Amino acid sequence: MPDQITNYKCPACGGPLHFSNETQDLACDYCESHFPVAQIEALYAQHDASAAAAQSAAQQQQQTDESSWELASASDWGGEGQNLTAYNCPSCGAQLICEQTTAASSCPYCGNPTIIPGQLHGMLKPDYVIPFKLDKNAAMNALRNHYKGKKLLPSTFSKENHIEEIKGVYVPFWLFDGAAHADLVFDATRTHVTETRNERITTTEHYKLHRAGTIPFRMIPVDGSSKMPDDHMDAIEPFDYSELKPFSTAYLPGFYADKYDVGMEESAARADERAQQTARDAMRATCHGYESVMDAGGQILLDRGKVHYALLPIWMLSTKWKGQNFLFTMNGQTGKLIGNLPVDKGRYWRYFAIAAAIGTVAATAVITLFMH
Amino acid sequence: MKQKRILCALCALVLLACLLCAPAAAEETEYFIYDIPDVLTGEQVVELNDAAKEVSLRHGCGVYVAVFDDMAEYGYQDIEDFAQAVVGQWALGVGAENNAVTLVISKADGKYCIHAQGATAQAAFPDSKKAAIADAFTDNLRSEDWAGGFSDFIKECDAVLTGAPADEPSESKTAEGETEIFVYDIAGLLTDAQVSDLNKAAKEVSLRHGCGVYIALFEDMTEYGYQYIESFSEAVYDQWSLGIGADRNCIILVMSMADRDYDLCAHGDAAHTAFTDYGKEVLADAFKDDFRHNDWASGFADYVSQCDYMLSRAAAGDPIDIPEGGGYVQHTLPERIARSVIPGLIIGVIIAFIYCAVLKSKMKNAKIAHEASEYIAPKGIAMHAQDDVFTHSTVTRQRIERDNDRGGGHGGTSVNSGGFSHSSGKF
Numbered sequence: 001m002p003d004q005i006t007n008y009k010c011p012a013c014g015g016p017l018h019f020s021n022e023t024q025d026l027a028c029d030y031c032e033s034h035f036p037v038a039q040i041e042a043l044y045a046q047h048d049a050s051a052a053a054a055q056s057a058a059q060q061q062q063q064t065d066e067s068s069w070e071l072a073s074a075s076d077w078g079g080e081g082q083n084l085t086a087y088n089c090p091s092c093g094a095q096l097i098c099e100q101t102t103a104a105s106s107c108p109y110c111g112n113p114t115i116i117p118g119q120l121h122g123m124l125k126p127d128y129v130i131p132f133k134l135d136k137n138a139a140m141n142a143l144r145n146h147y148k149g150k151k152l153l154p155s156t157f158s159k160e161n162h163i164e165e166i167k168g169v170y171v172p173f174w175l176f177d178g179a180a181h182a183d184l185v186f187d188a189t190r191t192h193v194t195e196t197r198n199e200r201i202t203t204t205e206h207y208k209l210h211r212a213g214t215i216p217f218r219m220i221p222v223d224g225s226s227k228m229p230d231d232h233m234d235a236i237e238p239f240d241y242s243e244l245k246p247f248s249t250a251y252l253p254g255f256y257a258d259k260y261d262v263g264m265e266e267s268a269a270r271a272d273e274r275a276q277q278t279a280r281d282a283m284r285a286t287c288h289g290y291e292s293v294m295d296a297g298g299q300i301l302l303d304r305g306k307v308h309y310a311l312l313p314i315w316m317l318s319t320k321w322k323g324q325n326f327l328f329t330m331n332g333q334t335g336k337l338i339g340n341l342p343v344d345k346g347r348y349w350r351y352f353a354i355a356a357a358i359g360t361v362a363a364t365a366v367i368t369l370f371m372h
Numbered sequence: 373m374k375q376k377r378i379l380c381a382l383c384a385l386v387l388l389a390c391l392l393c394a395p396a397a398a399e400e401t402e403y404f405i406y407d408i409p410d411v412l413t414g415e416q417v418v419e420l421n422d423a424a425k426e427v428s429l430r431h432g433c434g435v436y437v438a439v440f441d442d443m444a445e446y447g448y449q450d451i452e453d454f455a456q457a458v459v460g461q462w463a464l465g466v467g468a469e470n471n472a473v474t475l476v477i478s479k480a481d482g483k484y485c486i487h488a489q490g491a492t493a494q495a496a497f498p499d500s501k502k503a504a505i506a507d508a509f510t511d512n513l514r515s516e517d518w519a520g521g522f523s524d525f526i527k528e529c530d531a532v533l534t535g536a537p538a539d540e541p542s543e544s545k546t547a548e549g550e551t552e553i554f555v556y557d558i559a560g561l562l563t564d565a566q567v568s569d570l571n572k573a574a575k576e577v578s579l580r581h582g583c584g585v586y587i588a589l590f591e592d593m594t595e596y597g598y599q600y601i602e603s604f605s606e607a608v609y610d611q612w613s614l615g616i617g618a619d620r621n622c623i624i625l626v627m628s629m630a631d632r633d634y635d636l637c638a639h640g641d642a643a644h645t646a647f648t649d650y651g652k653e654v655l656a657d658a659f660k661d662d663f664r665h666n667d668w669a670s671g672f673a674d675y676v677s678q679c680d681y682m683l684s685r686a687a688a689g690d691p692i693d694i695p696e697g698g699g700y701v702q703h704t705l706p707e708r709i710a711r712s713v714i715p716g717l718i719i720g721v722i723i724a725f726i727y728c729a730v731l732k733s734k735m736k737n738a739k740i741a742h743e744a745s746e747y748i749a750p751k752g753i754a755m756h757a758q759d760d761v762f763t764h765s766t767v768t769r770q771r772i773e774r775d776n777d778r779g780g781g782h783g784g785t786s787v788n789s790g791g792f793s794h795s796s797g798k799f
Contacts, residue, residue, distance in 0.1 A: 152731050188760075198600055200770045205762060212757035216749035234741035274744035281743060282753050341735045348728060355727040360713075360720030367712035368705070 008040055008253055018254030021132045026250060037250040124260075126247040128310035129170065130239055132255060132332040136166050139315035139330045142337040146328070151351060154344040157321050165318050168332060170252060170311035171228055172260035175219035176271040177305035180279035183212040184298030188290035207290065211283040217275055219308065222267040224260030228314075230270075232329045235338040239312055243333065247311065257311060264307050276300045404428060405522070406438040406462075409479050416519040424526050431533040433471035433493050436464050437522045442480035451478055455487040465489055473497050475525050477513075484513070492611050495596045495604075496532055498558050505529065534613075554578060556612075559589040559629045561668045570669070573676045581683040583642045584615050584622030587672055592630035600771070601628060602794045605637035609792070615639055623647050625659075625675055627799070634663075635796040644785040644793055646686030647679075650694040651785075652795030655682065663799035693783045 008017040008026060015030035017040065026035045140163070147158045186209040194201050219241055223233040245251065279300050287293045313332025318325065321342065328339030404424035405417050412420070420437065428434040438458050440446070448454035455476035459465070465472040471490030477483070486505060488497040497505075505528040512521030554574035555567050562570070570587065578584045588608050590596075598604035605626040609615070615622040621640030627633065636655060638647045647655065658678040662671030682692050785793045 150734060152735055183757075195772065198602070198772060200772055202768045202770070203765055204768075205765045208761045208763050210757055210759040210761070211755070213753050213755040215753050216751060217744060217747050218749040220744045220747045229738065231738040231740050235738050237741065238746045271744075274741060278743045278745050278748070281745070282748075286755065286758060338738050340738050343732060343735055348732070351731060352724045352728045356717075356720045356724035358720070359723030360717045362716075363719035363723075364709065364712045364716030367716055368708045 008044065008250065011035070011040075011043060016253075019131065019251050021135045024131055024133075026253065037248055040250050041248055124309050126172070126311050127308045128175075128244040129247045129251050130241075130243050130310070130312050130333050131245060131251045132168055132313040133243075134315070134330070134332055134335050136168070136315070138335060139166060139317055139337075142330050142335055143317055143328055143339075146337050146339065147341075150341055152343045152347050153341050154321075154347070157342055163317050163319050165316075167316050168255040169314050169316055170255055170257040171233065171314045172224040172258055173221045173233075173310050173312050174224050174260070174264050174267045174271070175221055175308040175310055176268065176275075177218055177307070178220075178271075178275060179214055179216040179303040179305070180275045181212075181214050181301045181303060182279040182283050182298070184280065184283045184300070185210055185296045186284065186287055187294045187296040188287055189292045190289065191291050208296070209287050209290075209293070211286055213279075213283060213286075215275075215279045215282050217278075220271045220274055221310075221312070222270045224262045224264075224267055224309075225258050226261050227258070228329075229327065232327070232338050233314075236314065236329055236331045236336055239331065239333055244310065251311075255313070260309070264309075268304070268307075272302055275302060404434065404436050406436070409439055409441045411439055411479065411516075411518040412522075413519075420519065420522050420526065423523065427526055427530045427533070428466055431530070432467045433473060433490070433496070433533055434464055434466040435526055435529045435533075436472055436474040437477075437525065438462075438474060439477045439479060439518070441478075443478035443483070444480070451476065451483040451485040452487070454478065455485040459487055459489055467492075473529055475509075475522070484510075491597050491607060495607055495611050497529075498590070498595065500558055500560070501532055505532065554584065554586050555672075556586070556588040559591045559627070561589050561629070562672075566669045566672075570672050570676065573673070577676055577680045577683070578616055578622075581642075581646075581680070581687065582617050582621060583640065583646065583683055584620075584624075585676055585679045586614055586622055586624040587675070588612075588624055588626045590626070590628050593628040593633070594630065601626060601633040601635040601796050602637070602792075604628065605635045605794065606790055606792050609637060609639055617642070623655075623679055625672075632663075632798050633796065634799050635794055638785070638793045639791055642686070644787055646683045646691055647793070648691055648693040648783065648785045649793065649795065650783070651682055651692040652793070654692055655679065656795060656797065660797075660799050 009015065010017055010028035010031060010033055012033045013028060013031040015028045017026040017028055017035065019025075019037075020027040020034070023034055025037060026040050027033070028035075143163070147153060188207045188209050190205045190207065192203045192205070194203070221233075221237060221239065223230065225233075280295075284293055284295075315330040315332050317328040317330070317339075319328075320326070324342070326339065326342070328337060330337040402425070403421060405412070405421045407417055424435045424437065436459075438455075440454075443449075443451060443454040446454065446457070448457065455474060458476055459472060459474050464470070464474055467490070469490035469492060471492040472488070473493050473496075474487045474489070476485045476487060484506070486497065486502040488494045488502070505525065508528045509521040509524040512518070512524060552575060553571065555562075555571040557567050574585045574587065588605075590604075593599075593601060593604040596604065596607070598607065605624060608626055609622070609624060614620070614624060617640070619640035619642065621642040622638070623643050623646075624635075624637045624639075626635045626637060634656070636647065636652045638644055638652070655675070655678050659671035659675045662668070662674060685691055787793045
């Protein structure tokens, strides 16, 4: 069980507060009041101790009130329960079960946005957060735009299927600072062609190129959630880091939030690979004026610096079509949408036949015209 | 005697100058006989020098004799190396190419060498010719008839440079001044009888049509410094003064056996009329089948008879050439479309595959990232070293296939700026 459930309430009317994408502060749906994140944080800091005590007293009361009914089945969650946790909605009292890595959610009964700070105990606190800038409607529009111009998309996919779930999730990311020291050698060639009356003389000049340099990196992102597909999280980049904020739970109400379950050490390999490849490409890009440039050895040493832990905003849209799950993710800051679409085989072969027919007619006409 | 002493003194001065690495200009050389051990009298030196000079200037190829006491005195053990050094250091030769054929003798050990320098001399004096020339003078040298031997050497060189075989007298010319030799078997492919028969047939065809029909067979044109058979053919024509009549009309079948190269080289208006680009291909087809089976005599006989036929057709105003319309069969539109459909279908399918691959690629945009250029810090890349070192160069040569190399699809004959037309290939 989480140690504490935080449900930010409006100081004016007591209604639930949620983070507003538009105004970038906490808003009340009932009295339409808006409160800066810092103000609510300060207010709730005073109430934390009493809230924890009240919660403890309520639990003790609940234990003493438990009846002695005998359970028909004594079986528990077993291994499955290790990844789950239960908490009570502070608004309507419903008991909810969520994954242990979920740090913020909302009540399906009353819609109350809830933060579960107890979930974060024993884990690193995020350094930064990028608040959501785009809402659910923007995600839906982005998905509709994603369908446009996709000639091979089955018509039933876009017309008939409905998005089963849209949720805004703060996904944990590791942001790696560092530098790559490259000392590389390339084999390069430059070719000159001259013609005499009878022959074409090709002179190929061979060069050995030495390039050494330092490439500093700032915040290479690698997602720390095993539930999020790596290809989606990579393709959804980049994020605008100028909008990074110091972490506060006040940004979380209204969205889901995961804590990392892939550690920094495990994620570092992907950051290393990207840094090394970028250093190699950068050195190669300085080899101007050659027709071919081939790797010929050398080394890239990494100077590993600080690693930041941040929560970055992602809209997740999931649907099922013909028994297959399709996931779309949208960058909650920039609106970039990623997701693979199904291919209609019938359409594929229809377009193939049309293209082949047009190509054949055109090519035949050209060949016929130019045939002596 | 005084003249001889002066001549010898001059020779010694020249040798001294050469040893001091101060070669004289070839075209300034008036001396063709260098008699260091005094084996000749002064009169003989003058007489031989005049004869050698006359032959040299007439052919544009210096004919030299250099006699030494002992090449070992100069630090040489090999007569060929010694000859090379003498010719090089004395800057012997005539013309821009420094053409020279030099008889170098080391008297002490009785060794001699006939050294050829320059493209003209090397083409005219292959090893077989050198051996024939040597046969002509070695008897005289053994009997220490130096003047007689050197005189024979000069005459043999004159004969070779004139284009006549060394064993044939220079009077073997037609009334018009052309050579009577039409078959030059340097490669030794044919027997004497075959050469004689072919020569007789070629001569008869040549004189009847006023256009020389020649065969010139070599072991390897690269021995003469040539890479391309066309250039070699033109050199053979020029250096052997081939051709009949004022225009020096002729067709020459030149073969280099090492790489099985052949060239049909025509020169002169009459030859170009009779042997069009297409006609040369027809002519080549007449002998190539035989050559593929190394049936040389039959191939050459077919060559001569086909030349006869083609010259006759040209004389009748109907030379063998590609038909009207560029030599290609004119197809009707339906035929052309029918012939285009299969390649058009292949191209269409390839286009469809590319188009659909592009469409399909748009359906997937979730990809793992392998680079992080977006995250290079604002201060950017700091380069510490940037060195480009040239290591070596390689050269490849590719022969340019021009339309007129194969007839080009148009009628007539493609003649180059030197007045030659060619059709070459492998047999």
